[in-house]
Amino acid sequence: xxxxxxxxxxxxxxxxxxxxxxGRWIEEADLQWALNESDAYALEEALQLKELHGxxxxxxxxxxxxxxxxxxxxxxxxxxxxxxxxxxxLGQRDALGVAxxxxxxxxxxxxxxxxxxxxxxxxxxxxxxxxxAELLNLPHASLILHVEKSDTGITVKxxxxxxxxxxxxxxxxxxxxxxxxxxxxxxATLMGIKRAKTKEVRRIAAAELSAPxxxxxxxxxxxxxxxxxxxxxxxxxxxxxxxxxxxxxxFEVHAx
Amino acid sequence: MPLGISPMTIWYPRRPAAQSCIVGCxxxxxxxxxxxxxAAFPLVERILFAALAIASGSLFxxxxxxxxxxxxxxxKDADFRLAPVGRRVWDFVSEVLxxxxxxxxxxxxxxxxxxxxxxxxxxxxVTLNHCAVGLGIGFxxxxxxxxxxxxxxxxxxxxxxxxxxxxxxIRRFLVRPRWLGAKLSWESGFIAFLIFFLMATYLAAFFVPxxxxxxxxxxxxxxxxxxxxxxxxxxxxxxxxxxxxATVFLSRGSFSRIPPLAGDEDFGLVAGTxxxxxxxxxxxSCVECGRCxxxxxxxxxGKTLNPKEIxxxxxxxxxxxxxxxxxxxxxxxxxxxxxxxxxxxxxxxFQCPVGIEHLPILVGLRRGAVNTGAWDDDHxxxxxxxxxxxxxxxxxxxxxxxxxxxxxxxxIFDGTQEYCLWLGCMGGYDPKGREIVADFARVMRxxxxxxxxxxxxxxTGDPVRRLGNDLLFQQLAEANLEALAQNKxxxxxxxxxxxxxxxxxxxxxxxxxxEVEHHSEFMARHLSRLPRPSQQDSIVYHDPCxxxxxxxxxxxxxxxxxxxxxxxxxERHAERSFCCGAGGGLAFxxxxxxxxxxxxxxxxxxxxxxxxxxxxxxxxxxMFRDALASSTDTAPxxxxxxxxxxxxxxxxxxxxxx
Ligand code: SF4
Ligand code: SF4
Numbered sequence: 001x002x003x004x005x006x007x008x009x010x011x012x013x014x015x016x017x018x019x020x021x022x023g024r025w026i027e028e029a030d031l032q033w034a035l036n037e038s039d040a041y042a043l044e045e046a047l048q049l050k051e052l053h054g055x056x057x058x059x060x061x062x063x064x065x066x067x068x069x070x071x072x073x074x075x076x077x078x079x080x081x082x083x084x085x086x087x088x089x090l091g092q093r094d095a096l097g098v099a100x101x102x103x104x105x106x107x108x109x110x111x112x113x114x115x116x117x118x119x120x121x122x123x124x125x126x127x128x129x130x131x132x133a134e135l136l137n138l139p140h141a142s143l144i145l146h147v148e149k150s151d152t153g154i155t156v157k158x159x160x161x162x163x164x165x166x167x168x169x170x171x172x173x174x175x176x177x178x179x180x181x182x183x184x185x186x187x188a189t190l191m192g193i194k195r196a197k198t199k200e201v202r203r204i205a206a207a208e209l210s211a212p213x214x215x216x217x218x219x220x221x222x223x224x225x226x227x228x229x230x231x232x233x234x235x236x237x238x239x240x241x242x243x244x245x246x247x248x249x250x251f252e253v254h255a256x
Numbered sequence: 257m258p259l260g261i262s263p264m265t266i267w268y269p270r271r272p273a274a275q276s277c278i279v280g281c282x283x284x285x286x287x288x289x290x291x292x293x294x295a296a297f298p299l300v301e302r303i304l305f306a307a308l309a310i311a312s313g314s315l316f317x318x319x320x321x322x323x324x325x326x327x328x329x330x331x332k333d334a335d336f337r338l339a340p341v342g343r344r345v346w347d348f349v350s351e352v353l354x355x356x357x358x359x360x361x362x363x364x365x366x367x368x369x370x371x372x373x374x375x376x377x378x379x380x381x382v383t384l385n386h387c388a389v390g391l392g393i394g395f396x397x398x399x400x401x402x403x404x405x406x407x408x409x410x411x412x413x414x415x416x417x418x419x420x421x422x423x424x425x426i427r428r429f430l431v432r433p434r435w436l437g438a439k440l441s442w443e444s445g446f447i448a449f450l451i452f453f454l455m456a457t458y459l460a461a462f463f464v465p466x467x468x469x470x471x472x473x474x475x476x477x478x479x480x481x482x483x484x485x486x487x488x489x490x491x492x493x494x495x496x497x498x499x500x501x502a503t504v505f506l507s508r509g510s511f512s513r514i515p516p517l518a519g520d521e522d523f524g525l526v527a528g529t530x531x532x533x534x535x536x537x538x539x540x541s542c543v544e545c546g547r548c549x550x551x552x553x554x555x556x557x558g559k560t561l562n563p564k565e566i567x568x569x570x571x572x573x574x575x576x577x578x579x580x581x582x583x584x585x586x587x588x589x590x591x592x593x594x595x596x597x598x599x600x601x602x603x604x605x606f607q608c609p610v611g612i613e614h615l616p617i618l619v620g621l622r623r624g625a626v627n628t629g630a631w632d633d634d635h636x637x638x639x640x641x642x643x644x645x646x647x648x649x650x651x652x653x654x655x656x657x658x659x660x661x662x663x664x665x666x667x668i669f670d671g672t673q674e675y676c677l678w679l680g681c682m683g684g685y686d687p688k689g690r691e692i693v694a695d696f697a698r699v700m701r702x703x704x705x706x707x708x709x710x711x712x713x714x715x716t717g718d719p720v721r722r723l724g725n726d727l728l729f730q731q732l733a734e735a736n737l738e739a740l741a742q743n744k745x746x747x748x749x750x751x752x753x754x755x756x757x758x759x760x761x762x763x764x765x766x767x768x769x770x771e772v773e774h775h776s777e778f779m780a781r782h783l784s785r786l787p788r789p790s791q792q793d794s795i796v797y798h799d800p801c802x803x804x805x806x807x808x809x810x811x812x813x814x815x816x817x818x819x820x821x822x823x824x825x826x827e828r829h830a831e832r833s834f835c836c837g838a839g840g841g842l843a844f845x846x847x848x849x850x851x852x853x854x855x856x857x858x859x860x861x862x863x864x865x866x867x868x869x870x871x872x873x874x875x876x877x878x879m880f881r882d883a884l885a886s887s888t889d890t891a892p893x894x895x896x897x898x899x900x901x902x903x904x905x906x907x908x909x910x911x912x913x914x
Contacts, residue, residue, distance in 0.1 A: 187640035
């Protein structure tokens with residue numbers, strides 16, 4: 001099976017994010033970068049499929065020079081080769097624009113399966129993967145936790161609300177957006193990094209793929225979320241209050 | 257003769273010639289015994305002796321040769337330097353010749369062993385002469401002054417050696433301490449018998465008339481014992497007679513030294529091809545004394561890991577597969593879980609009398625498994641991933657540390673302050689660790705010492721270093737070294753002995769770390785300016801492994817504790833202190849199998865009856881906190897030495913840094 005995984009480099013989880021002077025994007029200068037979380041799960045899913053059924057895993061990422069480090073990390077974890085779309089203005093492209101870039105790069109690869117993360121940790125549109133599937137004219141499913149190969153194609157486990165899941169059969173080729181938490185991520189190893197050095201990274205300039213289109217969605221202003229403190233008094237007997245508290249911790253704050 | 261590498265190679269006893277007086281000349285006081293030596297041997301006997309000696313020698317080499325080759329065929333130790341030779345000579349004199357470690361750590365059997373060893377040394381000359389006599393070229397004459405003197409001198413050693421070996425025999429076969437293993441070793445008994453018999457035949461020659469048949473019989477008995485003993489050496493733990501002096505002399509030289517990986521294909525100890533000469537030499541030197549096991553927190557709490565078996569496992573591997581094999585080291589001879597149960601407390605390496613360095617081996621095996629991705633562990637992967645993506649081992653947001661710094665109003669280090677106060681993961685994120693740092697900061701402020709904290713700090717990499725993740729360790733070390741250099745930090749002080757060790761020793765591989773000290777050292781230096789608390793409770797002090805065995809700091813924290821109360825010692829303390837169970841990354845690896853190390857240690861500390869347990873490491877503190885919480889009886893107070901000291905400070909600090 002040939003699998004293309006589209007991944008994105010986003011600011012590290014702990015990065016102190018600051019809004020830039022124009023108020024339209026964040027200051028990138030001092031940031032540390034990491035692989036987008038759900039993309040890490042998409043990559044893991046691809047690697048596990050390859051381990052079971054053989055084939056090839058190709059990672060694809062768009063962004064400036066710095067994206068190279070994330071690509072190397074993916075190669076170190078076991079991807080076979082990579083395509084780096086050189087693109088300085090990723091932040092200015094909307095989901096459709098980015099999906100066009102990715103789709104053009106994927107087409108000649110003619111993969112059996114295209115995986116992306118469910119959404120990016122920075123913009124959080126949750127659209128790029130789905131639009132990409134449409135552009136490639138592939139059947140697709142979103143919020144996927146697990147993929148299994150079947151005789152006719154694949155069976156995927158899809159997350160619904162409140163602990164409900166759905167199993168769907170899809171033919172191949174197909175495109176899926178992967179939800180975080182479905183698999184155990186592997187850690188990067190020294191051996192992986194050393195081996196990655198010899199793996200192919202093909203760089204394509206964004207301009208070769210498509211002219212920057214007129215964006216349909218424009219970022220007008222971004223802001224840090226307001227911090228808020230809310231105090232709630234839970235009424236009722238101790239038991240009822242405790243039950244209500246557990247409920248809130250579980251479903252409102254997601255602390256349990 | 258197998259002179260091997262050792263100065264004590266050919267030993268054994270006996271034999272002198274007929275004369276009724278020794279020491280001085282015949283006009284001196286006659287001795288109550290004779291010193292008998294056979295007259296010249298008939299040719300047949302000489303030939304027989306020569307033939308037997310050659311047979312014994314070649315059998316020895318047939319067995320020892322392959323071992324020697326396996327050691328030499330092993331990979332070279334890329335980082336090995338002979339310098340400083342002075343230190344090596346000193347270790348050799350102290351640990352081999354004076355048997356300091358053997359005696360200090362187990363006095364009674366140690367002295368018994370030393371007697372046997374010294375007996376062997378004293379016998380080197382006697383034995384050489386003994387064999388020479390067999391060939392008719394004896395050079396020590398009981399008639400000459402030196403000969404007489406030497407034979408008597410050796411006799412004294414023969415006597416103490418015989419007593420020593422008898423003592424060791426009784427210990428091994430009658431007392432039978434647990435760590436020697438349940439199985440009785442017949443070969444040990446046989447060798448003990450041979451040694452005893454060598455001494456007895458030597459001494460008996462003093463009591464038989466000159467020229468009698470008895471003296472010839474004794475000579476032959478002695479000689480045959482000797483010739484039987486020699487070929488037994490290579491296939492028993494008595495191989496240490498030949499190898500261990502070299503092992504001690506050639507050791508890596510500093511405690512728990514983890515060698516840098518050599519080249520692009522070195523991932524640690526994966527297969528036979530990764531075993532270095534030092535590792536192979538050490539594997540063959542083990543004398544199976546079990547001191548390592550006796551002190552090992554893992555082996556004593558029901559884990560699979562047994563440091564002695566790790567070493568013997570490598571030896572079996574070398575015997576079966578050899579150093580050129582690509583068979584994994586973790587497998588048939590060493591269970592893959594074992595190295596990951598090690599707290600890296602260092603007791604084994606500290607105790608080993610023949611200079612075996614367990615930590616480079618244990619960490620090496622972990623490196624082999626982690627650097628190649630063979631180690632699959634949910635907790636381990638979680639720890640690695642949280643350090644790949646975040647800054648600390650607790651998996652918290654860096655912003656949490658910023659909040660803590662703000663709340664405590666710690667100044668940011670800007671190059672004008674004397675110290676950079678390194679918070680570490682525990683100090684920056686753990687609630688109790690934060691209390692300790694806050695109290696230590698109060699002490700510094702009280703003393704008027706200027707300090708600042710870094711705006712951003714990453715984990716020093718201690719847990720990943722010990723777990724063998726070289727990729728992550730390098731990233732963390734480099735990022736931190738760069739941040740420290742940018743901020744022009746010259747001196748670091750921290751509450752965590754793991755940070756101290758990692759910054760000072762392990763980072764060296766990637767740059768030049770600033771000077772670093774532990775808060776116990778800092779406070780001990782300034783004690784005279786710090787107030788004493790009015791009430792002086794009894795406090796039992798627990799030595800953290802990384803401060804004690806790793807850094808040799810035993811006295812400073814004790815003076816700090818004594819300043820705040822009455823110092824009590826637990827049964828195992830100082831260099832024999834028992835681990836809290838957190839080291840080597842184990843604090844992050846979830847539930848242990850068997851009994852919990854921290855519970856065993858906490859019980860021991862509680863048993864002293866002290867009102868307070870004094871710790872000097874935030875990890876120990878956290879382990880004991882959990883252990884004490886789960887014990888039902890009223891637990892003693894648990895305080896870091898910084899908290900003990902800060903208790904006596906005035907509530908409102910009058911002085912404040914910066
Ligand atoms: S370092 Fe400590 S825990 Fe590890 S094997 Fe040695 S004694 Fe046991
Ligand atoms: S490794 Fe050292 S301490 Fe352990 S049994 Fe062998 S010789 Fe003794």
